[in-house]
Amino acid sequence: MAFFLMKNRMLTLKTYKYFKEMKRILVLITLIFAVNITLFSQEKTGAKISGGSYAQISFNEVEHDYGTIKKNSDGVCEFVYKNTGKAPLVITNVRSSCGCTVPSWSSEPLMPGQTGVIKVKYNTESTGEFVRTINVETNAANGNKGKVKLTVKGRVIYQSKD
Numbered sequence: 001m002a003f004f005l006m007k008n009r010m011l012t013l014k015t016y017k018y019f020k021e022m023k024r025i026l027v028l029i030t031l032i033f034a035v036n037i038t039l040f041s042q043e044k045t046g047a048k049i050s051g052g053s054y055a056q057i058s059f060n061e062v063e064h065d066y067g068t069i070k071k072n073s074d075g076v077c078e079f080v081y082k083n084t085g086k087a088p089l090v091i092t093n094v095r096s097s098c099g100c101t102v103p104s105w106s107s108e109p110l111m112p113g114q115t116g117v118i119k120v121k122y123n124t125e126s127t128g129e130f131v132r133t134i135n136v137e138t139n140a141a142n143g144n145k146g147k148v149k150l151t152v153k154g155r156v157i158y159q160s161k162d
Contacts, residue, residue, distance in 0.1 A: 053086030054141035066154025075122035093137040101132040
């Protein structure tokens with residue numbers, strides 16, 4: 001019987017073929033597992049209805065510049081958006097980058113062609129320049145997986161009581 005020297009161990013031809021076959025099976029199982037992970041981890045975006053229609057979101061502006069505003073003044077602005085798709089649009093979450101910026105929005109579905117508003121209130125108690133982002137998550141097919149980044153910026157100055 002033939003012998004093979006492998007890492008200082010003597011293996012018979014039968015044992016060598018067994019390990020070679022096991023290696024081939026292990027590689028095949030790993031490949032199948034990797035393909036399944038790749039195929040099933042793809043995230044589906046957009047609310048699809050029959051006929052292949054999706055919701056789409058478009059904003060009038062994605063950045064609001066307050067300019068120079070006085071301390072303790074009204075820091076409310078509005079971002080107007082429209083459903084330009086053919087399926088209902090749902091805003092699932094709106095998060096700000098800081099607790100000083102508070103967004104409010106409707107969680108009701110927005111029908112195609114309708115417009116909605118996201119109100120953002122910036123706390124103007126602190127003076128200085130600011131730039132804050134608001135992350136909007138939707139079921140829309142456009143954008144980065146239905147995500148849109150809005151920005152508010154400006155400068156808050158101290159107003160003396162003269």
